[in-house]
Amino acid sequence: MNYFEQGFVWLNDPLNWTNPDGLLPRLIEHLTISGLAVLLGCLVGWPIGIWLGHRGRGGGAVITVSNLTLAIPTLALLTILPLTPLGFGKPPVVVALAVFAVPPLLANAYTGLRQIDPETREAAKGMGLSGGQLLRRVELPLSVPYLAAGLRTAAVQVVATAALAAFVNGGGLGEIISAGFGIGMSAGGGGQIVAGGIVVAALALLVEGVLAIVQRLVTPKPLRTRRRRRTAPEAVPAG
Template identity: 50%
Template sequence: MNLVQEALRYLNDPYNWTRDGGILDLLVEHLQISASAVLAAMVLALPVGMLLGHTGRGGGFTVALSNVSRAVPTLALLTIFAVTPIGFGPTATTIALAVFAVPPILTNTYVGFRSVDRDIVEASRAMGMNARQVILRAELPLATPLMMTGVRTAAVQVVATATLAALVAGGGLGRIITLAFAQQNYGAVLAGAILVALLAVLTEAVLAALAWAVTPGPRRRWPLPRVRTASDSGQAVVARPR
């Protein structure tokens, strides 16, 4: 029996899914760790990126921080945490993954705000908007697509990297892989890798749909009816999408 058949047999066994510490329990732990890390990164990176992008300052700092953060392996952070009061466990994994998720969110938020047409910003100020209103009502809607791209990229990376939690007494789908390696059950190793890959693809799809939903303005795929005024008769004509 080859590895693919062994992996499929492992995945088709209901006991592997429903037992205590089975696939379903590990999946919930994996999602909890990943979601906590991404949310923590968003809380930190989004306001900083919005502020720096609005003011136009700190571009060099943003790029440098992004490059330095990406150069630090997550496993190295977990090793450092092991000799600190943080120690091993889900908390250490969540912090390390949050650090890993900050660069794409911060960079894309900054670039998204800087990509907003300056004429729109000046027009908003000319209408009497203060800085907060300009950020929330003018720049934020236009920067949302790039911001969501950063969140989506970070989330997929975190979901894939969260398998390292099993190396530091954490939970998640990585436990299937590490335990199978210890038992030399390479079919189960492949099954664990398949589960992580499918979860990453599903995360990408869900967040892509969410990004489409929260992006303001007309949708390219399902455009809404558009009303225009006929120049000759002055009557409203509805142009329906084809």
């Protein structure tokens, strides 16, 4: 059998799912780490992006911070953070993945507020809305699709990258892959490596699909129609 066949055989063994170091416990660990990292990223990225977008300033800073953050290798952070008081285990993994999640959350939050028609803001101010009321009643509701898009992008990236947590004993599905390398390719480890990779990829695709549905549901129908009109191809006149 080749490695892919061995991987599917490994996945079809119930013991590989239910033992203490099996897929189910590691899957729960993976989702926990990813969820905490995305939550931490939201707590940092969304308030800053919303505040800057509401004020209409800091667009250049948002782009710079996003680019600089994306330029930092996650593996490098995972290597450095355990040497800090965070130590080894899950805390440095959550922080490192949160840093990776911040750029799309920050950029989409800022873009979501800045794309609002200035006339809409002026009309709201003309009705006597204060700055805080304008943000809560007008800007945030209209920017929800952008916030959801940033969450979707960040969540998929974090879920796919969280497999690197195994390098610092952080748990997750990466431990399945790491254990496969420890067993050795010739001793059946190749199938375990492939199985772990398949599960990580499938989980990322599942998260993408679920959050794509959520993004569509939270997008008001008028905004969906407007987006369709913008993306629809123009008709070519008959010659």
